[in-house]
Amino acid sequence: MNVLVIGCGRLGSRLAGILDEQGHDVTVVDADPDSFHNLKKDFSGITIVGMPMDIKALRNAGVEGCDAMAVVTPDDNLNITVSQMAREFFGIDNVVARISDPLRENVFKSFGLKTVCPTKLAGDAISTALTLPWESKTVTLGTSTATFHIKEVDYAHDGIRLSEVPKDDGEVIFGVIASDGQMTLCRGGNENPVLEEGDRVVLASVID
Template identity: 40%
Template sequence: MHVIIIGCGKVGSRFANVLSEEGHDVVIIDSDSNSFKLLSPDFNGITLTGVPIDQDVLKKAGINTADALAAVTPDDNINIMVCQVAKEIFKVPKVIARIYDPSREHVFHHFGLETICPTDISVNVIKSIIIGKKEVQTQTIGNKAILYRQERVDKSYIGKKVEDIELDESSHLFAVIRDNEFNFAKPGFVLKKGDEIVIASKGD
């Protein structure tokens, strides 16, 4: 894949290194050339110094043929502008932005942009640990973050069919893990002692 990364901070540089190790064509852009010092000596991609919202800079990065773009600068405004340009003008197939302010996530979704918010993810993971849940994973689908958590089946659920398990309106029993085997929670599947259930719920 040809991937453009905007921002060479801790996240951007790490992401670039991982993609480079896997053999992808990576171009990383940052306004400060010193940021590229965070890249691995084995990084095989291209570094570009310049303003990431400048279309000429993006063209030098090969945005016309890019398969994906990830904007991970510390500035939400830059991330949203770059993603808009990539999506609307250059028609990049996959565009994702990291945002710091959860209250602004709706702005990105309004423009049809996928986002990842470390603040929300951290809060949800910490909350899951405090209240005894575990293994929380987040996936953005459409304009909503979906949280997946895995937990030991409650004693009151044993012997019940999955369709008889009552959860809150924002949650859905997605799967059952039995003897380390993954099973979709299809109607008629009866829960047993030792099962673990995977619950999907909408993020805040």
């Protein structure tokens, strides 16, 4: 896949490196030539110095032939403008934009743009790490990220049914890990076992 990455800060350089390692053809655009020092020494893609909103710079970067674009500068306003240019002017359907302010997420979505918010992801991950005894896991599918965390059944909840497990808004029960380590998935059927102290309930929720 031919991917254009706009912005070569910490996020942009890491993304470009991952895509490059996966074998994609990657071109990175940034107005500051020093930003390309963030890239790994073995980065095999192309770097273009230019303003992200400059149509000439985008054309020099091969925007008209790219399959996807990631717009990941620190400036939300710049990201939404460049993303709209990519979709409306150059006809690129697969555009993902970074937003730093979670409150502006709806603005981006109203334009039909796919977004990722590092602030929101980090906040949810830190909250989970602070409040849950088992390490949480996150999985990103498309532009949505789901988190999986575990609540251990304590003495006070010994003998309750699975359906009675306390859940936060937006959480669903994914499965149960018995005290012997065996995991049973909840398939949306009639599974509603009685839980014992030491069992662990796996909860899932979409965080972005």
